[in-house]
Every structure is written in C-alpha cells, then in structure tokens.
Amino acid sequence: MNAAAAPAEALSLSLIGVPNCGKTALFNRLTGSRQKVANYPGVTVERKEGRFIGPATGRTYRLLDLPGAYSLEPTSLDEAIARDVVLGRHATEPPPDLLVCVVDATNLRLNLRLVLDLKRLGRPLIVALNMSDLARARGFHVDRAALERALGVPVVETVAVRPGGERELVEAIDRHDFSQRVGRIDPPTLTTADVVATQREVRRILDEVNYRVPARLAVLSRLDSLVLHPVGGPLLLAAILFLMFQAVFSWAELPMNGIEAGVAAVGEWIAGTLSEGPLRSLLVDGIVAGVGAVLVFLPQIVILFFFILVLEDSGYLPRAAFLLDRLMGKVGLSGRAFIPLLSSFACAVPGIMATRTIPSTRDRIATIMIAPLMTCSARLPVYALLIGAFIPMRSVGGIFNLQGLVLFALYVAGVLSAMLVAFVLKLTVMRGADRPLLMELPEYRTPNLRNLLLGLWERVRIFLQRVGGIILALMVVLWFLSSFPAPPPGATGPAIEYSIAGMLGRGLQYIFEPIGFNWQISIALVPGLAAREVAVGALGTVYSMSASGDDVAGALSPLIASTWSLATALSLLAWYVFAPQCLSTLAVVKRETNSWRYPLIMAGYLFALAYLASFVTYHTAVALGAGS
Amino acid sequence: MDASATPKGVSLEPRSISLSALMPGATGAVVGVGTEAREFSPVERRLIELGFVSGERIEVLAQAMPGGDPFVVRVGTTTFALRRREVETVWVEVSSPDASP
Numbered sequence: 234m235n236a237a238a239a240p241a242e243a244l245s246l247s248l249i250g251v252p253n254c255g256k257t258a259l260f261n262r263l264t265g266s267r268q269k270v271a272n273y274p275g276v277t278v279e280r281k282e283g284r285f286i287g288p289a290t291g292r293t294y295r296l297l298d299l300p301g302a303y304s305l306e307p308t309s310l311d312e313a314i315a316r317d318v319v320l321g322r323h324a325t326e327p328p329p330d331l332l333v334c335v336v337d338a339t340n341l342r343l344n345l346r347l348v349l350d351l352k353r354l355g356r357p358l359i360v361a362l363n364m365s366d367l368a369r370a371r372g373f374h375v376d377r378a379a380l381e382r383a384l385g386v387p388v389v390e391t392v393a394v395r396p397g398g399e400r401e402l403v404e405a406i407d408r409h410d411f412s413q414r415v416g417r418i419d420p421p422t423l424t425t426a427d428v429v430a431t432q433r434e435v436r437r438i439l440d441e442v443n444y445r446v447p448a449r450l451a452v453l454s455r456l457d458s459l460v461l462h463p464v465g466g467p468l469l470l471a472a473i474l475f476l477m478f479q480a481v482f483s484w485a486e487l488p489m490n491g492i493e494a495g496v497a498a499v500g501e502w503i504a505g506t507l508s509e510g511p512l513r514s515l516l517v518d519g520i521v522a523g524v525g526a527v528l529v530f531l532p533q534i535v536i537l538f539f540f541i542l543v544l545e546d547s548g549y550l551p552r553a554a555f556l557l558d559r560l561m562g563k564v565g566l567s568g569r570a571f572i573p574l575l576s577s578f579a580c581a582v583p584g585i586m587a588t589r590t591i592p593s594t595r596d597r598i599a600t601i602m603i604a605p606l607m608t609c610s611a612r613l614p615v616y617a618l619l620i621g622a623f624i625p626m627r628s629v630g631g632i633f634n635l636q637g638l639v640l641f642a643l644y645v646a647g648v649l650s651a652m653l654v655a656f657v658l659k660l661t662v663m664r665g666a667d668r669p670l671l672m673e674l675p676e677y678r679t680p681n682l683r684n685l686l687l688g689l690w691e692r693v694r695i696f697l698q699r700v701g702g703i704i705l706a707l708m709v710v711l712w713f714l715s716s717f718p719a720p721p722p723g724a725t726g727p728a729i730e731y732s733i734a735g736m737l738g739r740g741l742q743y744i745f746e747p748i749g750f751n752w753q754i755s756i757a758l759v760p761g762l763a764a765r766e767v768a769v770g771a772l773g774t775v776y777s778m779s780a781s782g783d784d785v786a787g788a789l790s791p792l793i794a795s796t797w798s799l800a801t802a803l804s805l806l807a808w809y810v811f812a813p814q815c816l817s818t819l820a821v822v823k824r825e826t827n828s829w830r831y832p833l834i835m836a837g838y839l840f841a842l843a844y845l846a847s848f849v850t851y852h853t854a855v856a857l858g859a860g861s
Numbered sequence: 862m863d864a865s866a867t868p869k870g871v872s873l874e875p876r877s878i879s880l881s882a883l884m885p886g887a888t889g890a891v892v893g894v895g896t897e898a899r900e901f902s903p904v905e906r907r908l909i910e911l912g913f914v915s916g917e918r919i920e921v922l923a924q925a926m927p928g929g930d931p932f933v934v935r936v937g938t939t940t941f942a943l944r945r946r947e948v949e950t951v952w953v954e955v956s957s958p959d960a961s962p
C-alpha cells in the first residue's frame with residue numbers, strides 16, 4: 234500500500250455511533266474548524282462534513298458525522314439517515330469507503346451491539362474506543378487488544394477531548410487498504426430472535442475480554458439524587474434558567490449598545506461622505522440599518538447558545554427534559570421543547586435554531602410553530618410605547634402597578650395561546666400515537682472548551698450567513714418600498730406617505746379598519762415586517778418626527794395618547810401578542826424546516842389569530858365605552 | 862441466566878412483575894420483554910437493543926412528580942428516562958421487594 238495507489242478523489246469515511254458516545258467531539262478533533270454544516274436535502278436533520286489529510290499517506294479523507302443511532306432498525310429520522318448512509322443507499326451520499334464506529338469505553342454494553350450490527354454488513358470497519366482515559370480513571374477494565382481479537386476488526390483507543398487523542402485513529406485509517414470498496418448493501422432483515430441473539434453475543438464478548446465495570450461513582454449518584462429530586466430538581470432547574478436569562482439580558486446589553494453605536498457611526502460616516510441621494514439612502518437606511526438590525530441580536534445569541542451548549546455537553550439537558558416531560562406532554566410537546574421556547578423570550582430566531590436538540594421531527598415542528606408566541610424582546614419597545622401612553626400609572630391592591638400588570642398579562646397571553654395552539658396541533662395535524670420517551674441520561678461530563686467554541690462558532694456562522702443573508706435582502710426590499718416613488722415636489726407630508734409602502738398602508742387600512750387601526754398604524758406595520766421594534770420608528774416617521782431612537786417613543790407617546798382611542802391602543806397591543814409580521818422568524822423557519830410550507834402556515838395562522846384577537850379586543854373595548 | 866430465554870409465559874412467573882410497577886429504590890434483574898401473544902412491538906424491540914435483556918441488573922433511581930411518570934431506570938451501566946406505559950411488558954425479578962408497591 235502506498236500513497237500513489239490511493240484514488241485521486243477524497244475517500245469517504247462515515248463516523249457512526251450511539252448518541253452520547255462522544256462522536257461529535259471526536260469529529261471536531263479530527264477535522265478542527267474545517268467543517269461544513271448544512272441539512273440533508275428535504276429534511277431537518279443536520280449534516281456535518283469535514284476533511285483531514287492522512288499524515289503518512291497524504292490521502293484526503295472526507296468525513297461525514299452521521300446522526301447518532303442506537304440501531305440500524307430506525308425509530309427516528311436521524312437513525313434512518315444514518316442507516317441509509319451506512320448501507321450506501323442514501324440518495325445524495327456515496328457509499329462510505331470505511332466506517333468508523335465510535336464506542337464509549339465506559340458503556341460498552343450499549344455500544345457493542347451497534348458494532349456487531351455494522352460488522353455483519355461487510356463494509357470495512359474501524360472501532361474507536363473513545364473516552365478510554367476516562368474509563369481507566371473511573372476504574373473500568375477495558376482490554377483493547379482482547380476486544381480487537383474478539384471483534385475481528387481494528388480497535389483503537391481515542392480521547393476526543395485531549396489534543397493528540399485522535400492520533401491512533403488517524404494512523405489506523407492511514408494504514409487501511411482502500412482498494413476494496415463495497416457499494417450498496419441490502420437492508421439486513423433481522424428477526425426478533427436475531428436481536429436477542431446479538432445481545433447474547435455482546436455479553437459473551439464482554440465476558441471474553443474481561444470487561445469490568447466499577448461500582449457507580451458515589452459523587453455522580455449524589456448529583457442525580459438532587460438533579461432528579463421531585464422538589465429539588467425543579468427548583469434547581471428554575472435557578473439555572475433564571476441565571477441564564479438574567480445573563481442573556483444583562484450581559485448582552487453592553488455589547489448590544491456597542492454594536493448599535495458602531496452601526497450608527499458607520500451610517501453617519503457614510504452619510505457625511507456621500508452626497509444626498511438614493512445611493513446614500515440605500516446604504517445608510519437600507520444596508521447599514523439592515524445589517525445593524527441583524528447584528529444587534531448577536532450578543533444575545535452567543536450567550537444563549539453558550540448556556541445551551543454547556544447544559545447539553547454536561548449531560549443536564551436530558552435531565553431537565555425528564556423533569557418537564559409530563560408538563561409539556563399535556564399539550565403534546567416533548568420535555569426537550571422547553572429550552573427553545575424559553576430562548577424565544579429573547580428572540581424567536583435563536584429559539585427556533587435551538588429546536589435542533591429535539592430528536593423527533595414532529596415534536597420539533599410543533600415547537601417551531603409556537604415559538605413566535607413567546608413574547609420576544611423586540612416586542613418590548615412597542616409594548617412600552619403603548620402602555621406608557623395609554624395605561625395610567627396606578628397602584629393596584631397596594632403592591633402591584635397597573636402598567637406592570639398589563640405587561641405581565643401580555644406575556645401570559647402569549648404563553649397561554651402557545652399552549653392552546655400546541656394542543657390544537659396535537660388534536661389535528663400532529664395527531665398520532667405518543668412518541669416513546671426512551672431517553673438516555675448520559676453520565677455527567679465536564680464540558681470541553683474547544684467543543685463549546687466550535688459549537689458556538691457554528692451557530693454564529695449559521696445566524697450570520699443564512700439568516701443574515703435573507704434578512705439583509707428583505708431589509709433592502711423594504712427600504713425600496715418605503716423610499717419609492719419619491720414624494721412630489723412641494724409635498725407637505727412625510728416621504729413614506731407617497732411611497733409604495735405608504736400606498737400599501739392606505740390599502741391595508743381597509744383590512745385593518747374593523748380592528749381599529751388608522752392609516753398611520755397600517756403604514757407603520759409595513760416596515761415593521763423587518764423587525765417588530767422598527768414599527769415604533771416607522772410610526773415616528775409617519776407622524777413626521779425628526780427625533781431618532783429612544784427619543785421617538787418619548788415624543789410619540791403624548792401624540793398618540795391624544796389622537797388614538799384606548800380601544801385602538803388595546804387592539805394594537807393584542808395584535809402584537811401574535812405579531813405575525815416578523816420576516817426574520819419566517820426566514821429562519823424556512824431555513825430550519827427546509828420548506829416554504831411551515832413559514833407560510835405560521836404566517837397564516839399568526840395573522841388569523843392576531844386579527845381575531847384584535848377584533849375581539851377592539852369591539853369589546855368600544856362596547857365598554859373606550860372607543861373615542 | 863440465558864439472554865435468549867423466551868419471554869413466553871414470564872408474566873405467569875410468580876416472582877416477576879412489570880417494571881412499570883416499581884418505585885424508586887427498587888432493584889432487580891430483567892427476566893424478559895414482551896408477551897407471549899404477539900411479536901415484539903417496535904418499542905419492545907428498541908428496549909431490548911438498549912439493554913433490557915434477561916439477567917441485566919436494573920434499578921429505579923427517580924420519578925417525576927406528580928404522578929410518578931416518567932421515571933428513571935438504570936439498566937446495566939446505562940440510565941434511561943422512560944414512561945411507565947412503555948415498559949409495561951418488561952418483566953423483572955425484584956431483589957428488594959420492600960420498595961415495590
């Protein structure tokens with residue numbers, strides 16, 4: 234075997250293993266940051282590919298990190314894809330030249346079964362005995378050489394979390410003779426007797442290699458008796474979530490202000506450099522403002538995903554899902570839905586991106602569909618403006634403040650409608666037998682900084698590239714709609730009134746009149762499509778305000794308080810509980826579900842709910858005498 | 862114990878009871894999975910693949926409150942959160958019966 238004999242094209246390797254075996258950490262170790270992350274075509278399963286070069290042969294290896302699978306008899310979309318690729322039957326993946334099965338040395342019982350299934354296929358196989366250092370440190374007896382003899386395939390020790398811990402695996406791959414290639418393999422037909430027989434074989438091999446397991450670690454056992462405690466567990470969960478959201482809102486404030494100031498400075502610099510005209514307006518009001526509106530959420534996304542990745546890597550996330558399973562199950566959601574839903578209180582975009590931790594596609598879609606009903610931080614400026622202008626500052630019952638109570642009621646309205654929608658989905662389109670839980674609670678592990686950083690970088694990249702691209706394009710379109718045609722010479726009203734957006738707003742007025750919106754609100758809703766808080770600025774523009782940023786709300790508040798009826802204000806508040814007009818959310822749903830179907834359904838149902846809620850609110854308020 | 866022991870009739874075995882009936886603290890060993898009336902269901906098959914095979918040690922570690930469902934079961938060296946109705950046909954021989962109902 235020599236390098237010259239190797240085929241010119243990259244050799245394809247597939248990394249496979251049961252969930253929680255440390256497969257992704259090993260993938261990161263092998264490929265570093267040379268990774269491409271996308272979805273498998275037509276489905277929501279993440280596809281990760283990386284490349285590395287064999288030091289001895291100079292061969293290029295294309296490594297595919299398959300979704301975790303307990304078995305080749307799939308019970309989820311993830312497992313079906315892993316099986317199809319391994320068999321060489323996947324529509325868009327070539328049959329792998331070599332399988333690398335990652336097994337957790339501290340849990341061979343569960344892991345060896347998959348190795349035996351794979352070995353039976355006849356495709357070349359190398360077993361990576363991962364976490365071998367941890368196994369030794371915890372008192373396991375694992376004999377690599379004996380295991381290699383018993384299995385009849387190469388077995389190498391790996392330590393995915395340590396630099397150089399992948400070396401033996403890379404050497405073994407480099408030693409492998411790739412001249413024999415296996416194409417498509419027919420799916421194995423295993424009877425239930427075969428399943429039982431395989432388990433007996435696993436036990437025989439474990440006896441043969443003298444695999445010994447230590448008594449369960451007392452420390453970990455104590456940790457679980459708190460984490461899973463019926464009372465202490467939920468309290469700990471609440472404390473962790475409180476810390477997490479405190480961090481998202483307080484730590485992110487400084488960098489967010491910095492980004493806003495930076496974007497404003499760039500806008501001013503361009504405005505000072507270029508002369509007045511459409512190009513300057515496009516650059517400043519369209520592109521710079523558009524990029525700024527996207528970038529400003531980046532600190533919140535980084536902090537949120539830092540917490541989620543730590544919780545995931547440490548093994549806490551499935552335990553939290555266990556604690557909440559019954560509660561979430563009542564409305565047809567999985568316990569795992571809670572992190573994405575809570576994240577959506579910051580912004581639905583990272584919340585929807587976080588649904589990737591939900592293995593069941595159906596649960597994931599249901600969670601995505603209700604995520605925008607969680608009151609995101611972008612709605613706060615709108616709520617603050619309307620509540621400040623219309624709800625009197627009054628004490629209720631001596632301890633509560635009426636303004637605060639209204640704000641709280643708006644949050645509760647969002648959560649309740651989310652539960653209602655989830656329940657309706659469960660009874661209608663998402664109907665079917667309950668998915669089994671069957672969730673492994675992995676041993677606790679210290680999160681690895683390198684994996685955390687790679688995971689964070691991956692999320693940031695997805696956010697900036699995919700979501701940012703769509704949002705930026707839409708922002709430019711909206712700028713165009715709001716700027717053209719230009720107002721005729723001698724026009725007295727604000728420019729937006731004469732633009733396409735203005736015309737749209739006047740047209741929309743007929744639709745929104747029954748729910749009490751005037752034409753100014755209708756126009757403001759159009760640029761509000763880009764980001765909800767933009768509606769406040771747009772209202773300022775419509776009412777010919779020259780102030781910018783926070784000053785708009787201050788100047789606008791007395792004006793709308795004197796010109797709008799209370800019924801109109803309440804109706805607009807009800808509208809914003811559902812607020813279907815967030816293009817960023819719809820863009821990320823399109824990306825995450827790989828189809829237009831779900832964003833369109835989402836926009837449709839949110840619009841219908843928003844209209845209905847506003848209609849009921851407006852007419853109830855008018856009937857109660859708040860119409861003028 | 863033989864891992865291939867047929868599940869047939871295990872429900873009639875006087876000392877074996879359904880895993881779904883156990884409370885936290887209970888320990889024992891798996892006798893078998895399934896009922897004699899039919900083939901394995903997909904969930905039963907998956908449970909076997911996850912390690913619920915005859916002779917394997919099990920321990921109930923915790924349960925969610927209220928309702929005691931789902932609950933946490935350690936089988937061999939692996940810990941799972943399971944819903945009680947999913948493991949109704951996992952038959953176990955209890956070694957600390959004081960913790961069973």
